[in-house]
Amino acid sequence: MSLNRRHKAILFLTLVVTGCALLAGAELKEALGFMLLGAAFAWAIGSDSASKFYSGLKNISGSFYKWIRLPLVMALVGAVLGAVLLYSHANPVLAIASMCAAGIFVAPLTPLPTQRVWLKIPLVLLAIIVFALATFGMISTDLIAANKYAERFGQLFAAASVALLVGIFWLSKGCNLIEKGITVQPASEIALTHKRAWGQYVSLFIGIGMLTLGLSLLTWMATGSWEYSPEKAVVYKKEDSNILTQAGLILLLAWWPYAAWKRILNREPNSEPRYLKRHQRVAMLAGMIFVVAMGLAITFGIQNGNDRLLTEKVSATVNSLKTVAEKIGAIKQRDLKTTDDYIQAYSEVEALLPEFESQIQKFKDVFQEIEESDRQRGPINIQRFYKSHNPEYLKNNLAAIEVLDETDALTRQEASAAKEMASLPAQNQPDFWKKDFRPLLLKESALREKALAVQAKEEALLK
Secondary structure (H helix, E strand, O other), X not given: OOOOHHHHHHHHHHHHHHHHHHHOOOOHHHHHHXXXXXXXXXXXXXXXXXXXXXXXXXXXXXXHHHHHHHHHHHHXXXXXXXXXXXXXXXXXXXXXXXXXXHHHHHHHHOOOOOOOHHHHHHHHHHHHHHHHHHHHHHHOOOHHHHHHOHHHHHHHHHHHHHHHHHHHHXXXXXXXXXXXXXXXXXXXXXXXXXXXXXXXXXXXXXXXXXXXXXXXXXXXXXXXXXXXXXXXXXXXXOOOOHHHHHHHHHHHHHHHHHHHHHHHHHHOOOOOHHHHHHHHHHHHHHHHHHHHHHHHHHHHHHHHHHHHHHHHHHHHHHHHHHHHHHHHHHHHOOOOOOHHHHHHHHHHHHHHHHHHHHHHHHHHHHHHHHHHHHHHHOOOOHHHHOHHHOHHHHHHHHHHHHHHHHHHHHHHHHHHHHHHHHOOOHHHHHHHHHHHHHHHHHHHHHHHHHHHHHHHHHHHHOO
């Protein structure tokens, strides 16, 4: 069976999504699920049966169908948007990308059956209402998620609506122009100008580079914020027009390569095989650049969001550990003069040791989680851009864990020695302190110097 354009487009998007999922750390079974669902969807949408069904639907009642076509299409698109918002937990990249793609696919179905303004307005309003109802109707199937991400869903609905309009009125034209540039056209349909177009190729790739960079930055920030905290991430603020500004900027950047490509096609007609091959190669190269850049942006965004979560976990663990350590240190730094003072102080320290050891173990677990996350990411790892990814910094963290273990062991020895000293007669306690307890205090002093050196090195590495 030969693949038509619908097959190829959906399979291409499926491969891109699967690749991004694998780069982001998805399991093989999840990636396989993406591929199977995408292949099934491509088969259903691109099959001859789907085309015949659509043609038959149009022939049921030509006049009536033209009037209900736009509301039906908007209902379907709204249901898709609701499903994407619901099952992605309000992922902005998926929501906007899905609506851009939907706009491209449904653009041929959006022309109105009348030129009368007084009939157009009610039809458009009906389509908008149906789109909103279908979106929020799909979301309402899960009331827990609807309540949890209510504000986020509302923000993304506005952003996705703008993306849908951009897909219908702008991206669809760009796709048609790209398709025109990579397919054979009869010479009679082309003005044979045969002008040089190398300058336009340079302009094309500069424009693609700027557009890709802008979209990648927005994608990276949006994905990172969503991964970090979906319910807190803000798409746009109510008091500003950030969403319109971003949409306008993207349209302006997209116009550049669009205009350059259009001029190239006017100067190099596809009726000549050499021009056709050149255009196909350029389109393939531009597509690869865009897809790779967006894939990296999504991957780095997800990794950055996860790293922010881990950083918060590290900070919370360090603060808890620091709190317990400060309590123990405050007890040890009392003005201890008699053996009774030491016995009383270290009985209090012993009571804090279980909590101290628990916090040390939590710190080890978080550090191990960071190392495991780093190993799973492979060569594409945003942590390589962090100062904390410096091998010396990681080595210093291991040294800090070693100091903590030594401090815990030494403190436990001190508490045990203080308990043993308390069991002795009062006249024998001073000699025990000099012979058995004082050496532990000297070890503690040396260990404190070691801890200060580790801390100083960490501060130097982070500068």
